[in-house]
Amino acid sequence: xxxxxxxxxxxxxxxxxxxxxxxxxxxxxxxxxxxxxxxxxxxxxxxxxxxxxxxxxxxxxxxxxxxxxxxxxxxxxxxxxxxxxxxxxxxxxxxxxxxxxxxxxxxxxxxxxxxxxxxxxxxxxxxxxxxxxxxxxxxxxxxxxxxxxxxxxxxxxxxxxxxxxxxxxxxxxxxxxxxxxxxxxxxxxxxxxxxxxxxxxxxxxxxxxxxxxxxxxxxxxxxxxxxxxxxxxxxxxxxxxxxxxxxxxxxxxxxxxxxxxxxxxxxxxxxxxxxxxxxxxxxxxxxxxxxxxxxxxxxxxxxxxxxxxxxxxxxxxxxxxxxxxxxxxxxxxxxxxxxxxxxxxxxxxxxxxxxxxxxxxxxxxxxxxxxxxxxxxxxxxxxxxxxxxxxxxxxxxxxxxxxxxxxxxxxxxxxxxxxxxxxxxxxxxxxxxxxxxxxxxxxxxxxxxxxxxxxxxxxxxxxxxxxxxxxxxxxxxxxxxxxxxxxxxxxxxxxxxxxxxxxxxxxxxxxxxxxxxxxxxxxxxxxxxxxxxxxxxxxxxxxxxxxxxxxxxxxxxxxxxxxxxxxxxxxxxxxxxxxxxxxxxxxxxxxxxxxxxxxxxxxxxxxxxxxxxxxxxxxxxxxxxxxxxxxxxxxx
Numbered sequence: 310x311x312x313x314x315x316x317x318x319x320x321x322x323x324x325x326x327x328x329x330x331x332x333x334x335x336x337x338x339x340x341x342x343x344x345x346x347x348x349x350x351x352x353x354x355x356x357x358x359x360x361x362x363x364x365x366x367x368x369x370x371x372x373x374x375x376x377x378x379x380x381x382x383x384x385x386x387x388x389x390x391x392x393x394x395x396x397x398x399x400x401x402x403x404x405x406x407x408x409x410x411x412x413x414x415x416x417x418x419x420x421x422x423x424x425x426x427x428x429x430x431x432x433x434x435x436x437x438x439x440x441x442x443x444x445x446x447x448x449x450x451x452x453x454x455x456x457x458x459x460x461x462x463x464x465x466x467x468x469x470x471x472x473x474x475x476x477x478x479x480x481x482x483x484x485x486x487x488x489x490x491x492x493x494x495x496x497x498x499x500x501x502x503x504x505x506x507x508x509x510x511x512x513x514x515x516x517x518x519x520x521x522x523x524x525x526x527x528x529x530x531x532x533x534x535x536x537x538x539x540x541x542x543x544x545x546x547x548x549x550x551x552x553x554x555x556x557x558x559x560x561x562x563x564x565x566x567x568x569x570x571x572x573x574x575x576x577x578x579x580x581x582x583x584x585x586x587x588x589x590x591x592x593x594x595x596x597x598x599x600x601x602x603x604x605x606x607x608x609x610x611x612x613x614x615x616x617x618x619x620x621x622x623x624x625x626x627x628x629x630x631x632x633x634x635x636x637x638x639x640x641x642x643x644x645x646x647x648x649x650x651x652x653x654x655x656x657x658x659x660x661x662x663x664x665x666x667x668x669x670x671x672x673x674x675x676x677x678x679x680x681x682x683x684x685x686x687x688x689x690x691x692x693x694x695x696x697x698x699x700x701x702x703x704x705x706x707x708x709x710x711x712x713x714x715x716x717x718x719x720x721x722x723x724x725x726x727x728x729x730x731x732x733x734x735x736x737x738x739x740x741x742x743x744x745x746x747x748x749x750x751x752x753x754x755x756x757x758x759x760x761x762x763x764x765x766x767x768x769x770x771x772x773x774x775x776x777x778x779x780x781x782x783x784x785x786x787x788x789x790x791x792x793x794x795x796x797x798x799x800x801x802x803x804x805x806x807x808x809x810x811x812x813x814x815x816x817x818x819x820x821x822x823x824x825x826x827x828x829x830x831x832x833x834x835x836x837x838x839x840x841x842x843x844x845x846x847x848x849x850x851x852x853x854x855x856x857x858x859x860x861x862x863x864x865x866x867x868x869x870x871x872x873x874x875x876x877x878x879x880x881x882x883x884x885x886x887x888x889x890x891x892x893x894x895x896x897x898x899x900x901x902x903x904x905x906x907x908x909x910x911x912x913x914x915x916x917x918x919x920x921x922x923x924x925x926x927x928x929x930x931x932x933x934x935x936x937x938x939x940x941x942x943x944x945x
Contacts, residue, residue, distance in 0.1 A: 336501075336502070336511045337481075337482075337511035337512035337513060337514060338361065338386055338482050338483070338484065338501060338511065338512070338513045338514070339358060339359065339361075339386065339514055339519055340386035340387055340388045340393070340513060340514065340515050340516070341357055341358040341386075341387055341388075341516060341519065342387065342388065342389060342516045342569070342570065343356075343387035343388060343389045343392075343394050344356065344357065344387075347387075347389075347394060347462075347464070349449055349450075349451045349462045349463075349464060350451055350453065350462070351451040351452045351453030351459075351460055351461055351462055352453050352460060352462075353385065353396035353398070353460060353462050356385050356387060356396050357387075358385050358386075358387065359385075360383040360384070360385050360398075361383060361384050361385065361484070361501055362381075362382075362383055362501075363381065363382045363383065363384065363484065363485070363486050363499045363500055363501060364499070364501075365499065365500055365501060365502055365503050366498065366499055366500075366503070367485070367498055367500060367502075367503055367504065367505060379401070379402050379488065379490070379497070380400070380401055380486060380488035380497050380499060381399075381400045381499070382397055382398055382399040382400055382401075382411075382458075382486050382499075383397070383398050384396065384397045384398075384411070384484045384501070385397075386413075386484075386513070388515055388516070390564070390565075390569065391466060391467065392464045392465055392466045392467060393464075393465045393467065393470070394462070394463065394464050394465075395411070395413055395425075395427065395462075395463050395465070395484070396460070396461070396462050396463075397411045397427070397460065397461050397484075397486070398455075398458070398460045399411070399458045399459055399460065399461075399486060400457050400458040401457070401458045401459070401488060402457065403490055404429065404431045404458075404459065405431075405489040405490065405492070405493055406428075406429075406430070406431035406433075406434045406493075407428065407434065407493045408487070408489025408492065408493035408494060408495055409428075409429065409486075409487065409488055409489050409495070410426050410427055410428045410429070410486075410487050410495075411426070411427040411461065411484065411485070411486050411487075412424060412425065412426045412427070412484065412485045412486075412487060413425040413427075413482060413483075413484050414482060414483050414484075414485065414505045414510065415470070415480060415481075415482050415513070416480060416481030416482055416507045416510040416513070417470070417471055417472055417476065417480065418472075418476055418479045418480070418540055419472065419476075420507050421471055421472070421507070422505075422506075422507050422510070423440065423441065423470060423471055424440070424441055424442070425438065425439070425440055425445075425465055426438070426439040426440075426442070427450055427461060427463045428450075429450075429452035429459055429461055430452060436450045436451065436452050436461070437450065438450050438463055438465060440465075440469060440470075445465070445469055447465075447466050447468070447469045448463060448464060448465045448466065448469065449463065449464045450462070450463040450464075451463075474547065475542070475547065475548055475549050476540060476548070476549055477515075477548055477563075477564040478515060478517070478518070478540070478548075478549065478550070478551045478562070478563050478564050479518075479540060479551050480512070480513040480514075480515070481507065481510035481511060481512055481513055482510060482511070482512075482513030483500055483501045483502035483504075483505055483510055483511065484500055484501050485498050485499065485500035485501075485505070486498070486499050486500065515564065515569070516569055516570055517562035517563065517564075517566070517567070517569060517570060517571060517572045518551070518562060518572075520562075520570065520571055520572055521553075521560060521562060521572045521574075524572070525555075525558065525560065525572070525574050526555070529555075529558070531555050531556070531558075533555070533556075535553040535554055535555050535560075536554050536555070536556075536581065536584075537552065537553060537554035537584050538551075538552075538553050538554075539551075539552050539586070540552070541586045541595040542593075542594050542595055543561060543586070543594055543595045543596070543597070543618050543625070544561075544563065544565065544566050544594065544618050545592070545593070545594045545618060545621065546565040546566075547565070548563055548564050548565045549563065550562065550563035550565075550566055551563055552586065552597075554577075554581060554584055556581075557576050557577045557578065557579065557580070557581065558574050558575070558576060558577070559574065559575045559577055559597070559599075559616075559625075560572055560573070560574045561573045561574075561625070573624055573625075575616075575624070575625065577599060577601055578601075578603065579601035579602055579603040579604075579612065580601060580602045580603075580604070581599070581600075581601055582600040582601055582602055582611065583598070583599070583600035584597070584598070584599055584600075585597075585598045586598070587652065588652065588653050589615060589617075589649070589652075589653075589656040589698065590617050590619040590628065590653075590656075590698050591653040591654030591655075591656070591698060592619050592620075593653075594618060594619075596615055596616065596617040596618075596619070596625075596628070597614075597615065597616040597617070597625060598613070598614075598615055598649070599613070599614045599615075599616065600612070600613050600614075600633075601614070603679050605678070607637055607638065608635070608636040608637040608638060608641075609635075609636050610632050610634070610635050610636075610678075610679055611632070611633045611634035611635075612630065612631070612632050612633065612679055612681045613629070613630070613631050613633050613647050613681075614627055614629065614630045614631075614681065615627065615628050615629040615630075615703065616628070619701060620701055620914060620915050620916050620918065621912050621913075621914045621915075621916055621921075622916045623909055623910075623912075623916075627680075628698070628701065628702045628703055629658065629696065629702065629703040630679075630680060630681035630682065631645075631647065631660060631681050631682045632645070632677055632679060632681050632682065632683050632684045633645045633646075633647055633684065634684070635684050637667075637668075638667075640666070640667040641666065641667035641668050642665065642666055642667065642668075643662075643664075643665040643668060643684050643686065643687075644662075644663045644664050644665070644684075645660055645661060645662050645663060645684050645685050646660070646661045646663045647659070647660055654698070656697075656698060657695060657696065657697055657706075658695070658696040658697075658703055659693070659694070659695045659696075660685060660693065660694045660695075660696070661685070661692065661693045661709070662684070662685035662686055662687040662689065662692045662693065662711075663687070664687060665686070665687050665688075670686075670688050673686070674757070675689065680808075686711075687711070688711065689711050690710065690711055691708050691709065691710060691711060692709050692710070692711035693708065693709030694707070694708050694709070695707045695708075700865070700918055701915070701918035702918070743791055743792075743795060743796025743797060744796060744797065745778065745789055745790055745791055745796055748789045748796070748797065748798060748799050749778075749780075749787075749789060749799070751799075752787055752789070752799050752801065753782075756782070756785060756801075758782045758783070758785070760782075762780035762781055762782050763781045763782065763783075763810060763813070764779075764780065764781040764813075764816040765778070765779075765780045765781075766778075766779055766816065766818065767779070768818040768827040769825075769826060769827055770788060770793075770818070770826055770827050770828075770829070770857075770858045771788070771790070771792070771793050771826065771858045772792070773792035773793075774792075775790060775791050775792045776790065777789065777790035777792075777793050777858070778790050779816070779818075779829060781810070781813060781816055782810070783809075783810035784803050784804045784805065784807055784809070784810050784813070785801050785802070785803055785804075786801065786802050786803075786804055786829065786831070786856065786863060787799055787800070787801040788800045788801070788858060788863060793858075794861060798861075800858070800861060800862050800863050801863070802856070802862075802863045802865075804831065804833075804854075806833075806835055806852065806854070806868075807833050807834075807835060808835070808836060812833045812834050812835065812836065813831060813832075813833040814832050814833050814834060815830075815831070815832040815833075816829065816830070816831055816832075817829075817830045817832075818830065819886065821855060821867075821886050821890070821892070821936070822857065822866075822890050822936045823888075823889070823890045823936075826857075826858070828855050828856065828857045828866070829855065829856040829857070829863075830853065830854075830855055831853070831854045831855075831856065832851070832852070832853050832854075833851075833852060833854075834849050834850065834851055834852070835849070835850045835852055836848070836849050836850075837850070839875060846875055846876055847875070848873065848874070848875050849873070849874040849875075850870050850872070850873050850922075851870070851871050851872035851873070851874070851881075852868060852869065852870050852871065852919060853867075853868070853869055853871055853884055854867065854868040855867040855868070855941070864939075865918075866936065866939070866940045866941055867892060867920075867934065867940065867941040868915075868918055868919045868920065869884060869892075869894055869919055869920035869921075870882075870916070870919050870920065870921060870922040871883075871884050871894075871922065872897075872922070873922055876901075877900075877901055878900065878901030878902050879899070879900045879901060879902070880897075880898075880899045880900075880902050880907065880922065880924060880925070881897040881898055881899075882894055882895065882896060882897045882922055882923040882924075883895045883896070883897045889935070890935055890936040891933055891934065891935050891936075891944075892933070892934045892935075892941055893931050893932070893933050893934075894920060894923050894931065894932040894933075894934075895923060895929075895930065895931040895932070896923050896924060896925045896926075896927060896929065897923075897925065898925060899924075899925050899926075903926075904924075904925075904926035907924065907926075911923075911924050911927040911929070920932065920934070931945075932945065933945050
């Protein structure tokens with residue numbers, strides 16, 4: 310199984326110390342997003358949110374009971390990308406300089422606490438903010454006197470707080486007012502909590518945590534604590550995200566993710582059996598390794614899945630998904646063994662068919678209804694596989710042949726899968742002599758394919774002057790011909806970017822690389838559900854992919870998103886194949902969306918292997934890519 314490296318172990322330990330999320334009824338503190346313009350004048354008129362009464366007395370050090378005119382107050386917290394803000398309205402019949410003060414006890418994930426003290430100015434003393442008892446020059450504070458008391462506003466930069474270079478989420482906290490009357494030593498303390506030690510501090514929830522509390526948790530009536538509650542760097546910016554699992558829901562939120570305003574959740578569609586985080590893609594950020602059980606009408610399937618934000622994607626995408634165990638009824642079962650070794654770029658996944666019982670080998674069909682690759686069969690053509698991360702996904706590096714394997718074609722390259730998680734990408738020996746029709750029939754029998762191809766055309770794709778035949782069945786892209794592999798084999802790749810064969814809309818050919826051979830241009834639509842926090846519905850991404858015959862296999866050399874539709878809203882870009890082996894992507898038009906309402910940012914790096922959609926308001930004139938002999942790479 311996937312082992313955590315040292316950094317992640319520390320994060321997992323800290324996870325146990327993270328607080329729960331605050332809801333409207335919870336005793337925790339809420340810190341909403343600050344107004345766009347905060348004026349520190351001591352009068353918090355522009356602040357939004359619900360003021361919190363200082364109505365509890367600490368178990369220790371609370372002092373004597375007082376009247377409201379002697380010591381009472383309300384506080385309000387806010388935050389933005391730069392700072393944490395605190396406003397207080399205090400009722401106090403006597404202001405004692407250097408004694409009276411408001412204190413925020415901040416619980417930082419990992420068990421550390423920080424004391425931020427706000428002292429109002431009086432009798433020749435300036436107002437001051439202290440951190441751990443020492444003046445904090447980077448902070449700002451302004452107080453304003455009022456009848457029977459005063460109000461104050463303070464700004465504390467995140468950079469001044471412990472661990473803030475990476476941690477700005479998952480806090481605990483409480484605010485206290487220390488009231489001094491007879492001397493500069495406070496005699497009474499009131500606050501938002503009875504306790505101030507880390508273990509008992511209530512949550513201090515920031516904007517994305519508040520959104521989660523009023524969104525998913527309330528809508529699904531989730532009251533139990535999350536089964537997973539940790540910090541990890543999954544998105545790739547400088548700040549850690551908070552990762553939670555509630556039943557089947559994976560939740561990701563953070564101060565730098567979705568502008569620190571929203572959260573992401575995903576229904577894992579099964580019962581969670583295991584959950585770990587580790588960088589398995591080698592990009593320096595953590596990925597999710599998930600094991601789950603999916604229940605069906607006749608049994609269940611255990612699935613292993615790796616989700617990743619690799620490539621700067623807006624949401625975590627599956628880069629590996631494999632069925633491990635399949636149970637039918639009470640007696641029939643097939644089991645595979647999965648091992649993950651190495652770390653980062655050196656991560657390798659190995660899969661091996663181990664045992665089966667109660668299965669009729671003659672009638673059992675190897676197929677998947679979970680979206681993952683189906684289990685390997687102990688009696689099948691392939692009984693073992695190793696995977697490595699390449700081109701945005703884990704792809705097959707090698708295979709162990711079983712008793713059901715047929716002899717390979719002469720001089721054929723090892724079976725490979727250039728497209729992520731394809732089912733095909735193989736060569737098959739069909740006859741001793743060139744027999745393209747026999748090869749086609751062999752492919753259809755091997756894949757259990759019936760009927761006519763959705764697309765069927767001829768073009769000179771490979772070495773030689775003759776034309777190859779290319780067909781598309783469901784999601785299989787297949788090439789064979791009189792001269793290809795001696796007319797005795799085929800190359801096939803499954804276009805797993807598409808959920809269904811119906812999502813492939815067009816197949817055409819053209820010489821894009823200017824080498825005298827045609828490339829295959831596939832156009833289609835990738836559909837995915839929109840998160841509820843972005844309005845729900847279905848997002849349709851129009852994509853273009855280019856495949857090239859390289860030696861004896863099909864390889865994807867280019868892929869890009871060229872349009873995005875949500876309902877009647879649409880954003881599109883322009884794609885152009887130019888002279889000099891260059892592809893150009895440039896902004897197009899938007900309908901129903903504007904720069905202000907479009908919910909995604911402009912990406913500048915490939916997303917899941919696809920060049921990102923160029924937005925009309927991105928300021929990008931064009932993106933140019935040139936064929937470098939292996940793929941189309943950016944040149945500007």
